[in-house]
Amino acid sequence: MAQIAAERYTGASIKRSEDPRILTGGGRYVDDIKLPGMLHAAFVRSPLPHARVAAVDVTAAQALPGVVAVLTGADLAAITIPGPDPLLAMMGGGGPMPEYSLLATDKVRFVGDPVAVVIADSRYLAEDGCDLVEVSYEDLPPVASAAVALDAGSTPLFANLGDNIVGPHKRNEFGDVAGTFAAADRVSEFRIDVHRHQNVPMEGRACVASHDAGSGVLTVYAATQSVHVTRLGVAMRLGIEPDKVRVLAGDIGGSFGLKIGASREELAVAAASRALGRPVKWVEDRGENLTASGQAREESFDVRAAVSDDGDLLGLDVKVVVDTGAYPVMGTMVPSIMEAMLPGPYKLGALGFESMAVATNKASYVAYRGPWASETFVRERVLDLLASDLGLDPVAIRLRNAAPRTDPPATMITGRPLVGVTTTESLERVAELVDFPAFRRRQADLRARGRYLGIGLATFIEAAPGPRSSDEPQGPMALESMRLRLENDGIVTLFTGQMPHGQSHQTTLAQIAADEFGVPFEQVRVVVGDSDVVPFGLTGGSRSATMTGGVALHGARQLKVKVLDFASHLMEASARDLEITDGKVLVRGDPASAITVEEVARQAATGQFAADVDTNLAVEATFDGGEGGWSGGTHCAIIEVDVETGLVNVERYVAVEDCGALINPAVVEGQIRGGVAQGIGAVLLERSAYDEDGNYQSATFMDYLLPTACDIPRIEIEHLETVPLDADVNFRGVGEGGMIVAPPTMVSAIEDALAPFGVRIYEQHLPPARILELIEAAGRG
Amino acid sequence: MPDITVSVNGAARTGSVEARKTLADFLREDLDLTGTHVGCEHGVCGACTVIVDGRPTRSCLMLAVQAAGSEVTTIEGLAPDGTLGALQQAMWDSHSFQCGFCTPGFVMQATAFLSAHPDADEQQIREALSGNICRCTGYQSIIDGVLLAAERGRQG
């Protein structure tokens, strides 16, 4: 086992190097970019959910002073190459992939579908131009829900598909499903629905595209989770060689899965810039972000559970329908991840899983923080419902079903080993932190006085990055690259394909490298956001702590070996006897021998060494994730429902989590709290609502409600750290977990509060009016 | 297009703007003060918060022409020489923010609030900040930053 360097920074809540600029207004987001001659784009968007486009008349718009160009779907189709969504193309989604144009040509398929783009001297004028574009539509029957889409008689959104089924209807079985269900003491059936809601980063999608005719290079200033995926997407659709596309990203105002690849609008703007020979900026406004950028999570589950009378969850049979909206992106890929994850950290012996994705006249289903999260919601709901049916305690039923920690580790029936999962420990720790018996007494006392408190919990695991598995297909995400370089001035530069948008990578990666290499934190610089410079990478999937933390650790070690090898020529000592501590290279045990890292670097640049001395103080490191691993934990919420108004107050929220070693506890906790807030928001406030005619109803912040500081309580977090899975890299991701487990935690608590009314909950969105409906319905039924 | 002169961060700034241009857009585009961010343009998210004549104000809900003759302070005005103010330092120490997009709005709102209510408790601070939306943090770290600043302010 290699010696782990003294951890001066790793494990400490080092203050972020991002913050001085963030706190003083010095952040540089896409909308802050101003280029000479830059124009502004605004999109004409369909007011109808489903219609043929009969005609687009742009004459009045073109004539408006200040409008430079108006491009229709046909105009853009002529200067671009048809293809699917870039992320879809990279990840290889299953099933038929409708190729759709950047802007609608013959049809519009959702309210907000872009039909034309107006390029003008200012965004104000561009919107004025949009007002003048006249589009003639011929209404088509809306496919406003999955139920309509499943009807063979529904008007197909895509002519080449014949119907609105866009994801293959697959059934897979793991274990002996039929036998398990036949032998079970009881089979329970549930229909569970998750509602449509969405990412809503505070900065919407945005880009500035600037084509330089002289060099042929198209530069895209992007808000993206990967400069390289965006580059490839732009190159593909515009028919440009990828090396002629440069993607630059500065500060990004959040994403949560939304900003991956290049959206249709961004591609349209890039094509427009090339056609016009001038930089073009597009910044989506909040209405566009809510209406058109994409939505997530709308799935319906028909669940059968095979159960023993003692509460063993023996098998699950699940049919899911995903409402992927009008232009399928993520929706067709999600079911296979759900299938893989459904057993969770439990001993489930049999799983049958069927999925179908349908297209509807809604904005596209996109990736949203833990895109497969509904599998946890379904599984945890089922356990609560079964516990209630069987008269079991919700903690007890989970402890009973949790896979024990064994060596070799238990394996999910779907194949993945549950190595290092600490579900039992987190359940027990939550029970210690939250005195359940005391709560039950308090709950009973308050119920007698007409107040309804509830307690709920849920447990989860997330692949962060997931266990090592030789069966896994090796895709671009399986290996993480980093270039590390000792600069002439002694700075250690890390070039990473990670694209932080709140994750604090510029701090956390510097912590690791500083420790491993031996320099002060301030002597490490993390470079991101330039596709000409950084290796391939993508921020997402809760993988960067392990993959990028790991490559930083190993890369810094490799760089140190190189630097010490070189320094041995300067210091007339064997490299074996040298170390780097606090920015100095010295002979171990001889402080007087120390020279600064800067001096070593300076010497290497002088070119005064023999040819066989390696003075290139840089390494290209890769890391395959080591032993990988799961993150997970148990969350618990205590809430109160005002049964006269349906308002819910979250009194206490506890999270016991295990992500292995923490690089920076404050960063970890921030990720957890932010995810939990989104989960609380999903349950109490957030819904991307369409009416039965396909009209979108949540297009402003007055209707799409985000939680505020009065809605999210203090979240108590406790960390478990598993026995290291890997000798060196024991950091695991936490990006998505909070958002995955908070919704079932909250729903569990609300159901518990309403238990005296006989309420059982099979859905995720519980605004006040719905809570009163549930109480009333339970009273009637 | 009328010419207007607005005092911004202590300096008289002049611009030529249509009446319909918001103060937020004027600050960002005409004065290149891009620290003030635009998050919704309908007055809900608070990202555009600046201080006008001592009062926290949503700059997306004011026309630039309305600011003529007023004293406007933006995020850039809090630490003009690069030294962080006490609130900013406390927020740095508290890991208050992640992506940073909501940050200037929060800093301005909290600055205005703390100067009027230096002894505010947590609940009062939460209510005072409930008109600013953050999608990354779950607010606890932001509240902690404000509480820390208030506590340090009391210690003198």
Added chain:
Amino acid sequence: MKLPYFEYEAPATVAEAVELLTKHQDEASVLAGGQSLIPLLALRLARPAMVIDINGLDELSGVSVTDGRVAIGAMTRDYAAEESDAVADAVPLLAAALPFIGHEAIRSRGTIGGSLAHADPAAELPAVALALDAEFVVRSQSGDRVIPAGEWFEGYLTTARSADEILVEVRFPAAARGTGVCFQEVARRHGDFAIVGLAASLTVAGSSITDARLAFAGVSDVPVRAADAEQLLVGQAPSADLFAAAATRATADLDPPADLHGSPDYRRKVAAALVRRGLQAAADNADERQ
């Protein structure tokens, strides 16, 4: 979204403002605090040919007390009214409602007159004005006229103000001794518009209610006065049973709208709960003002 083009005038006197309104009538929108109008413009839901900015009309700001009435200039900012001792002392129901208006930054610019002229039925001040029988003073080139609150709110975002008139002042009666008030709302989040709001006021002399005011926000296209319920209360001794009866009476005839936040039935239920709670709180407060 960006605001659409409009002509812009910033009159220096009320007379100038009135002249502009007489000339442009419905083609012009009056810009007071802007916290309601500017979002409508930004969303391009409103496209007036002209915007008349009355923020320069200092004469329309201020709180004064005469003859048992509190006169509040239309351009008085919400925060100024919040800070006003006169309002706190004499119009406690208004003082109770003001902190519910949006957030602090909204109240920095928003005005008393602006909210009442805009007349969003889910807003706080219309319910308060209706409950207290406030008086609206509008000015045209023909002079001033006074419109009682019962006649002011005509429909959704529609008031009795003619297109050539400007609201200059709102007058509230000073609360009598022994008056207790409560303003509550059920909203999705702190600071949001009310799903249902209630302005409640009870004046208690001895053990009997001598005056009762109840007005709802959010239950119709205008604020709604629960006059029948008020009559039920007057002359009675405060009690939980009485308040429950008043709640039933107050909500019996309500026909609330359905929207994303609640069904008609939901709003009725919530309205009833608010009446029970609001009357109890008002009665408790009345003791303190004896």
